[in-house]
Amino acid sequence: MTIAHQTWSADAARAVIATCNEPGPVLISLQALQHAFGYVHPDATQLVADAFNVSRADVYGVLTYYSDLRTTPPSExxxxxxxxxxxxxxxxxxxxxxxxxxxxxxxxxxxxxxxxxxxxxxxxxxxxxxxxxxxxxxxxxxxxxxxxxxxxxxxx
Structure with a gap:
């Protein structure tokens, strides 16, 4: 079973982040980015931080805390x-x-x-x-x- 993911781009990531308007938006945004791209691209931390007015360190903390979130593209x-x-x-x-x-x-x-x-x-x-x-x-x-x-x- 192979899952097709979008190719990373900042514009596509912004579109994914814009759909996340529930409580806990940082985690929800990171999960949505991973679902869309197969991983969370390193540049996404700044995009998420800007979108929700939090520090990049806060976003990075959430990203690295949850073992289900990955920062590298998945293997085949x-x-x-x-x-x-x-x-x-x-x-x-x-x-x-x-x-x-x-x-x-x-x-x-x-x-x-x-x-x-x-x-x-x-x-x-x-x-x-x-x-x-x-x-x-x-x-x-x-x-x-x-x-x-x-x-x-x-x-x-």
Missing amino acids: VEVRVCMGEACQAVGARELMAAAQQHLGPRCDVQAVFCMGNCALGPTAVVAGRLHGRVSAVGLANSVARALGSTEAGERQ
């Missing part, structure tokens, strides 16, 4: 490995180490805690799809399939 495939206790007991640490070592720059590998799939650990999510009882080889195969589907989508 996101991989999340469960590091909950049940998954660690059946090899999640080793799976995470193998993923970080072997999957390469086209993948974002993140440790997350408890996906609620404890009976089928270790668990990983590859491109939005949940996989249970994952081995390093199985994870690599799932990533290869996900990368193949993104390449097929680009050719269409």
Whole structure:
């Protein structure tokens, strides 16, 4: 599953920010920017600060506090490995180490805690799809399939 994002531009970012008129506008604006562009471009901190009359430091503090907000463009495939206790007991640490070592720059590998799939650990999510009882080889195969589907989508 690949999500198409807009290409970053200050004008497009201003348009996204302008739609955020609810309480907590800084966080809502940053979430909207990430939804639109796939990440929050570094130049967006000044745009958000200007839009809501707060300091750039305040915006940066919100941006870096929430782990769901990212400041770099996403890779082609996101991989999340469960590091909950049940998954660690059946090899999640080793799976995470193998993923970080072997999957390469086209993948974002993140440790997350408890996906609620404890009976089928270790668990990983590859491109939005949940996989249970994952081995390093199985994870690599799932990533290869996900990368193949993104390449097929680009050719269409």
